[in-house]
Amino acid sequence: MASVAEIEKFPGWTTETIDDRIVNPHLYAEPEQLFADYAALRHRPGLHFARPRGYRPFWAIVRHADIVAVSKANDRFINRERTYLSPIEGEQWTLQVSGDTHLFRTLVDLDDPEHRKLRQITHAWFQPGAVRQNLEGKIREIAREHVALMQAKGTELDFVNEVALFYPLRVIMMILGVPREDEPLMLKLTQELFGAIDPDVVARSRNITEAAGYWGGSGNPQVDLFKIAAIFFDYFGKMLADRRAHPRDDVASVIANGTIDGAPIPEREALSYYVITATAGHDTTSSSTAGGFCELARNPAEFRKVKANPGLIPLFVEESIRWTTPVKHFMRTCVEDTEVGGSLIRKGESLAMFYWSGNRDETVFADPMVFRADRDPNPHIAFGHGVHICLGMHLARLEMRILWEELLPKLASVELAGEPKLSIANFVSGLKTLPVRVRWA
Template sequence: MATAAADVPFPGWSTARIDDRIVNPYLYAEPAQLMADYAELRRRPGLSWMTPRGYRPFWAVTRHADIVAVSKANDRFINRLRTYLSPIEGEQWTLSVSGDTHLFRTLVDLDDPEHRKLRQVTNAWFQPGAVRQNLEGKIRAIARAHVALMQEKGAELDFVNEVALFYPLRVIMMILGVPPEDEPLMLKLTQELFGAIDPDVVARSRNITEAAGLWGGSGNPQVDLFKIAATFFDYFGKMLVDRRANPQDDVASVIANAEIDGAPIPEREALSYYVIIATAGHDTTSSSTAGGFCELACNPAEFRKVRDHPALIPLFVEESIRWTTPVKHFMRTASDDTQIAGTTVRAGEALALFYWSGNRDEHVFDAPMTFRADRDPNPHIAFGHGVHICLGMHLARLEMRILWEELLPRIERLELAGEPKLSIANFVSGLKTLPVRVAWR
């Protein structure tokens, strides 16, 4: 799955300097060089000032302890000015079409107190006790249905495109209140939002929606992010109106009817709330699920260890999340002059928190480049840290645990049936194909 950077053709992308490589989305699909670069940056004293071609400069935060320190100091390192790495051209385009630095105003784009108030609206829904009590039975039924579909496929299947994409999608859409017939549209929009540069991901999303009768035309047209945002807002705008008039037992109704400071949530924030739940709520879980299954297919001893000792499944879930780290980075901007790791960061300067690097930190994890299904302790930061820690992390863990409880006991042997491939993206990414061969019990 990995080749040296010099062996991979990256039209239009420089690989000569570490500053350019660390933002290069193609290297996230072939990460051997990227992992070497992360290690080099972790060895350097302090933070590293990066000036990649075509991007505004930033401080690279690559060590686990430094990522945690920045994340905990949310008053000194804010989100709203720059949330993720985007080329200057992309930032200018976003500003021109939205009048803002963001297309959406989600929880990850906002700071306290606005962030805290919005988060509280759905916080109770996503607490561990609530997800277990209210959702475990429903999720288990969905998991069993997907295991049955796997068994119907027989000995060989693409686990990403036939299982991992759809299982967490069905769960989060059930919670949000999106009907099953609209799930292909949600999948299409999410895949193109996070994988816009990857032609395989875009083509896959178009194929799925064409099969569902939701996409006209053929081929692989250029992804229009503004059109994606507009489609999301149009769809969820109708849902917002409906749930205010006809509330149901779903998260969409909670958001639609919530008040902040005595007034309804502003429309853009409400619609963005729907978007972040619909997109991040399934894409990241899909990536962690597929990544963990891939490692079991590559390591028969690890597979037997987890299958034969179900008590290890929660540890396996955590290691899968650490290993894949679906959200590769988030950005922060210093609100005042401050210091991190002995480096002076000036007000207005940006920092990129590279979570994948932090989850490979040799000072925190023993043999970090080795997948250990029973790794314990496992203080990974794939869900982030501090006030912006992932709202849906308990749901993601529950979904993965239940799937493995239902699936692994039914498998006698598991192996790769082809080459797994990662998507081309430097923000949210994971496996885009995972051919496996399964001997069923």
Template structure:
């Protein structure tokens, strides 16, 4: 039977909260989130072309689900995907995942894999081993930014490349391979973004990938995964033969229950570290800098008291919430927010909605560089709390410690644009005019 063409809909709130185009319009998206938090915060959602699921919109419910790791599992359904996309992945891989990363797995596999690099990403280790190196990288990028003059695109000339350089340094990836890694990351998280597609050579046509059977070109995620795996297979072989002091060596030589990490899990470990390790941090850096450009009074707070920069970093992370959702599946019947969740039901944790929850944050739609406390859920919660969060915080703090003293003022120099994606999403252009000190 011929596959019916799939098109993204905006007809209902259920359709809009999964539609990647709506994620390019924050005001529309946040209005829908606010309506659901107010009227139906545990919402049975039936978007066109998707399996239905419960949309979890409030901070308290997101944290409750995140802490109950045996009741709500990851392995059945990790990301929002149309039915045809899910079927495609099942056909290609034999299970529900393109990769087998930490975010795709449950305990005990998740815990054992996480433990392999756990010590590398602890706050004391990050500060001791990485802060001098990260600060030098930050200074290099601030100097490059100054060399651009007064007008520049902060995303494409600074924010993308600084965290990329840091995470590639940690992985031991040579500098000449960084442009390739950046391109692969953008194609992973922006497979349907028209701008990404226009630059990509890893394309397929007439595919049902991610539910688009319209004949449009799109990034071929299977080929993308194969390129990642081929690259990191060489890294594994090298680090086993020539170990170094880097995370790549730790993963290559890591063991679980006395045996080497299985190949697919090891390769996926590299992919999640290389991609999520820089794309999310660049989104927070850009989102925070955008708000300083819009709100001179917030920049003035940081100029007057640089010790506020760590609070500003947390607010930038809350405000942008680069990872917009993760999925869970109920393993038994339960009650959440007054609703009966049945065994096998999917739940989508909408982190950005949780981070604008009026019950938790005073004036949540106002950016405050000195917001304190700031109990955001941008890094998740519970057992799957982001492994790299301490590194992300360090990178952002150091970047703005190095950058802000050199800036008198900054303002927007055009309309910022957001990426076309409902999973990992953020600014893809940020034109600014900088007055340098």
């Protein structure tokens, strides 16, 4: 096994340059260099120990097999110490304002057995059979509504800002039980939570909410994440109280009245459950949907392939998810010395699993830098792996499949009408603009 010191003897070691780049949010908006760095790291012996300026050091887990191995070993690699890449200043700020290493206590921040017990509360709601039986008809109605809105736009539109943002938002808010008139607020909070450093994302969210009559801030492009968390908790605190007093047929009621070891869910965990459902259930699906449509616009042959054979839509959905990989990383902390990928990770050391790199691993995917709408097999890890695999993955797949089943038959062609732009973020990111020109069938 190679230790940190031994790995650093490897010729071509360029700690500062490559380490700074793989955490740089701006490179996730223009990822050509990032993909080159990922590939270089995948081909090095052992793992890469990164020391980016302004961050605590960590092991970079970039190969598909290593990400799977770490994800499976949830007893040795835990979430609660360090879940996301954050500068040291950000970590200190979070600890100061919340008294904890996390603003929230969501499923992705917790470990077993607490994680397992919380997850079990909504497990039945998000199983494939339950999702199809209970939600497919309602989701199809929402999809048809948004296709009609898209048709009303004519032949040119920004698919992100006029369709992809709002379709999965409506679906997850319907499931959660948030009234339609509050969706602009939820959109604002989600966008600013994940896109806090991208001025375009922040400005867009504030324009939408101001138009809907919600506060839009002072115009300051800086986002106060503690304020975002406080607004989430205030909103969902009222929902929690309401659903405990008046349960309904929605996920909010399931969470509100769920129990752990015979006792009600603690308030912070319940409110965080609402937050992760509202945010992760929206933003990631939006990114995958837009990313897939972008590739159809770039590649007419791929568009024709899927349009001619609707049976390929499930494969197209999976390739869209692999290609975009909306959640770019999660972190873990080692609790006992463990070998991974030929390197020895010591107790107390951190790891960052870079899913975008794992989904471009040439040892797993043929031509990984090529979008293939009919790619099969497609063992991507965009939903994670192991006990923390995405709870809502079946819902996301269903939403995307239904949208394409409703939209593609109505399209004769689609092409780019401008340059798509990715958001500036190294955690959850995707397209922030997608100008397209369509011809209706």
